[in-house]
Amino acid sequence: MxxxxxxxxxxxxxxxxxxxxxxxxxxxxxxxxxxxxxxAFLARASPANGARLAARAWLDGGFRARLLADANAALPxxxxxxxGGLQEQRLKVVENTEDSHNVIVCTLxxxxxxxxxxxxxxxxxxxxxxxxxxxxxxxxxxEFGFEPGPDVKINVWDSSAESRYMVLxxxxxxxxxxxxxxxxxxxxxxxxIGVAPV
Amino acid sequence: xxxxxxxxxxxxxxxxxxEADEPAFHADWEAHVFALNRALIGHGVYNLDEFRDxxxxxxxxxxxxxxxxxxxxxxxxxxxxxKGVLTEEEMAGG
Amino acid sequence: xxxxxxxxxxxxxxxxxPPHHTRLPRYARGAVGTVVEHQGRHxxxxxxxxxxxxxxxxVYTVRFAAAELFGEGDHTVTIDLWESYLRPAAPEVTR
Numbered sequence: 115m116x117x118x119x120x121x122x123x124x125x126x127x128x129x130x131x132x133x134x135x136x137x138x139x140x141x142x143x144x145x146x147x148x149x150x151x152x153x154a155f156l157a158r159a160s161p162a163n164g165a166r167l168a169a170r171a172w173l174d175g176g177f178r179a180r181l182l183a184d185a186n187a188a189l190p191x192x193x194x195x196x197x198g199g200l201q202e203q204r205l206k207v208v209e210n211t212e213d214s215h216n217v218i219v220c221t222l223x224x225x226x227x228x229x230x231x232x233x234x235x236x237x238x239x240x241x242x243x244x245x246x247x248x249x250x251x252x253x254x255x256x257e258f259g260f261e262p263g264p265d266v267k268i269n270v271w272d273s274s275a276e277s278r279y280m281v282l283x284x285x286x287x288x289x290x291x292x293x294x295x296x297x298x299x300x301x302x303x304x305x306x307i308g309v310a311p312v
Numbered sequence: 313x314x315x316x317x318x319x320x321x322x323x324x325x326x327x328x329x330x331e332a333d334e335p336a337f338h339a340d341w342e343a344h345v346f347a348l349n350r351a352l353i354g355h356g357v358y359n360l361d362e363f364r365d366x367x368x369x370x371x372x373x374x375x376x377x378x379x380x381x382x383x384x385x386x387x388x389x390x391x392x393x394x395k396g397v398l399t400e401e402e403m404a405g406g
Numbered sequence: 407x408x409x410x411x412x413x414x415x416x417x418x419x420x421x422x423x424p425p426h427h428t429r430l431p432r433y434a435r436g437a438v439g440t441v442v443e444h445q446g447r448h449x450x451x452x453x454x455x456x457x458x459x460x461x462x463x464x465v466y467t468v469r470f471a472a473a474e475l476f477g478e479g480d481h482t483v484t485i486d487l488w489e490s491y492l493r494p495a496a497p498e499v500t501r
Contacts, residue, residue: 127341130385133343133404134452137328142355146345156336200353200360204446221320221431223364224380233336233346241381242328245319248433248483249476259325272320274429275465276448277484314423314432321433321476363428365455 122170143204159232163194165301167207169294172285176214181207181282196278199229205291208271209282215262216281217308219247220273227278237309238304248272258309281305282309283312317364328397342381349388358391364389409464410489415441417468418495419487427455430491434483438495439470444485450488464489 137143159200170192171178180188189195192198196205205227208216220226221244226234237243247254251268255261262268283305290299304310336345339357353360359402366387367375392398411417421436429451449460468487469487472479 120464123435124386126385129403130341130344130348133385133389133392133398133403134348136402137348137352137392139388140397142357142397143348143351148344148351151350152343165358200350221319221433222382222429223367235331236334236338236380237330240324240328241319241376242325245325246328249321249323249472249479251481252329256331269469270481272416272485274431275445275488277445277467277486278356296365318432320431349413359454359457361427361454362457387496396487 136303149208156232157158158198159229161301161303161306162298163230164278164303164306165296165298167194167280168282168301168306169283169297172297173294178209183207185280194230196227196229203229205226205230205272205275205280207280207282208269210284210311212284213265214267214269215308216277216279217251217268217270218273218281219244219249219270221245221248222272222274223279225273227280230278231302231303232279234307235303255309258304262311278299281308283310284312313332315368316370316375317368337381343384345381345385351389352388354368357397358397360390363387366394409444409466410494411441411466411494412440413443414496416493416495417441417466419468420491420493424452426452428452429486430493432485434470434485434487435474437470437474438472439468439485441469442446442469445486448488449491452490465490468492 126169134145136145143233160244171181177188177191186196186202189205198200210216217252224234224239226238228234234303243254248270275280286300289300300309300312302312305312337346349363352358353363367383370383370386378386389403392403393400416438418438419430419434419436423484437441443466448465449461453460463486465486469482469484472483473483475483
């Protein structure tokens with residue numbers, strides 16, 4: 115490693131800055147354009163979007179059916195979309211029921227509906243999660259503190275192509291008198307991935 | 313060849329590590345790598361499949377030792393060199 | 407080019423270990439599953455990654471029993487697979 119200018123001696127932050135500067139000099143990227151695009155993306159995409167979709171689906175059976183049948187067409191009803199990225203991807207929403215539970219993964223890399231939910235958690239992208247959840251979903255869910263009953267059928271979705279997946283969690287019991295925002299507040303990113311009940 | 317990224321079902325990995333309330337990016341450079349990749353793909357320097365392929369071609373030991381965005385940056389640098397956009401020497405300088 | 411497979415069809419995945427980028431995970435090679443639904447048509451990433459011309463081809467959501475993939479487990483794994491990764495499998499025998 116001696117004499118290697120790109121080795122550990124140069125921090126990754128410096129190396130990224132350097133490459134970005136070179137690309138700017140060549141006119142291939144524009145620093146301000148990058149910053150603006152990033153800001154817009156982070157402001158628009160977050161798990162709160164998924165939470166709103168879940169809450170609306172719990173309250174409105176027609177919306178729930180539309181969301182499950184064609185999520186991309188249903189998203190604009192809440193002012194949401196899967197656009198804003200490199201290309202609009204197909205969103206597939208999969209519903210948890212009393213006797214079935216869904217978990218999402220991308221074993222090959224890290225595919226995730228970032229256009230809707232924002233960046234995925236680091237654990238979702240880890241080799242530990244990607245390797246183990248397809249083989250032992252109950253074991254992985256147990257690590258997240260969640261143990262579906264033995265009669266609950268678990269299905270793991272490996273996002274290996276162009277579709278991106280989101281779980282529609284079950285509405286928790288005892289929430290009959292909550293309004294839509296209060297219901298949305300119950301939904302976590304983990305629930306939308308399927309490693310938590312909601 | 314079966315590549316190191318293809319870990320589904322592979323045994324031996326540890327329990328899943330969770331970080332409470334983690335930010336979207338843990339450092340500024342990660343956000344820059346994210347934005348840079350989008351811009352380069354958007355401008356047609358390479359496509360998304362080439363990007364994934366470049367990550368997969370990392371030496372296995374380096375792949376497993378790298379953080380997520382370190383893998384991204386390594387792939388971006390590989391493609392920029394292979395496509396003749398920047399040379400290794402240019403990227404090493406500064 | 408019409409879709410080869412329809413929902414409910416049994417399919418078997420390729421056993422090949424390709425010397426290039428692919429989106430068929432190794433844990434699902436040579437496995438029999440059931441087509442759940444069509445996923446649209448997209449160019450094969452195996453070719454796109456090498457900048458080879460690739461016409462859009464059907465992609466399918468295919469469900470596999472864990473026991474089929476790993477020899478154990480009571481769950482299912484559902485994977486999105488390009489038609490090039492699949493061929494017909496014999497229908498399931500029921501007694």
